[in-house]
Each structure stands twice: as C-alpha cells, then as structure tokens.
Amino acid sequence: MTDAGINFHFDVDGEDFSSAGAASVEVKKNLRQLGFPPDIIRKVAIAMYEGEINMVIHANGGTADVFVLPDEIIMVLRDQGPGIADVSLAMQEGFSTARDNIRSLGFGAGMGLPNMKKYTDSMEIETELGKGTKIVMKVKV
C-alpha cells in the first residue's frame, strides 16, 4: 500500500477545534494539485473531516494516513481513544455520544460515521474498548 503511490501523514490534536480539519484541508489541496476530479476530492475531504472531528471529540486526537494510488485513495485513521461500544448503533444516523459543549459548536448530529460511509466506497472499523479505533476508508478513482 505504501510503495506504489503518494502518502500523507497527519497528527490530529485532541480537543483542538480551531485546527480540526487541517488534515482534510491539506489533503484536499494536495489532491487538487494532483489533478483529481472535484467530486472525488469532495468525497475524500468530507470523509476525512468527519474522521478528524470524531478523533478530536471522542479520542483526544490520533493520526491520519492517506495513500494516493492510481485507482483508489485510502484513508487510515487511528486513535487510542475509548473505542466504540456498539458499532452498529454508532452507524445509525442521529446516534451521538457527544457532549453538550460539542453540540453547541454544531457537531454531535450523529452523522459522522454515516457520512464517512456515505462518501466512501468502503469503510472498515476495528475497535476495542479502552484501546482505540482504526478506520480504513477507500474511495475509488
């Protein structure tokens, strides 16, 4: 995965909403420079942003790696947060465990994970309570 294309690595700060989205914006800029179509860039950027925000809200940050291959873009998000207790419940639109102060910023609509699935062609979640979560998303080019 890492040898064939262009890779980007980002550290996502926890509880820092002023820089949340920095990785998504950077990926968007890079994909634009690489000449990807706008609809592909939009899908990748939104999925990345939702993943970033989730890591900031729930996991005190984490890392994001993006692998740009000729036929697909792969995003790997890792955190060492509390894990997701019930993935199928978390995937339901409207379900959220975000705190009120997070909701006051416009987040916590319970659309983060559903949006990540919506804007990608595949999404896999590996999560363990107390250990963290790894999410792999792929967008076909």
Added chain:
Amino acid sequence: MKLHVLVDRLSLSHICGSLDKEAAGVYAGDLLSWVMSHAQAGDIWVTIMSNINVAAVASLTEAACVILAEGVQPDAETLQAAAEKDVTFFSDTRSVYQLCCSLGSALSNE
C-alpha cells in the same frame, strides 16, 4: 447566479471572500455533519452558526458562500479561516426563513 449579482439584489452585507463565484442552489442548516451530508457544491449555505468550523465545512462542501442569518457575526478566528480557505461570508439581519424565500425568488427569476 454570480455572488456579486446576488449581493446587489438582496442587499447582503459582504464580510469577506470573492464575489465572482457561481451560486446554483440554497441549503439551510446548523448541524455541520448534516450540512456535509446534504448540501450540494455551489449551494448558498444559510446558517446561524459562526464558529471556525463553519469555514472548514463550507470549504469542504464547496459551498458558493455562507450567509449568517439573524444578525450573527463571525469572530476573528472564523474570518482568518475563511481567508485561508477562500470562503465567502455575508451577514444579514433577516431570519433563515426570510433569507431562503428571498434567495429562492432571486435564483428562480434569474
């Protein structure tokens, strides 16, 4: 419709960003993930949210602009993010409903 035409027709208060963008539709909402799920590229986004994340979401969704309704004003942090991401912001004292009516009328009569 170009934003410079829209700003004249609706007498919007221009806060920052290019007026040369093309607006094709309207979306109203305050929950950011909901906006990212449903807004289309080229939409005018009407909201009462004004924090820094609004600039990021507007950029990621390729919104034509953001109109802050009900007299809401962005803070300095949001303005800086808007400049960095080339997001156009307007403010207006009308309600979200009133703005959507006016915007719908302006776009349909183009």
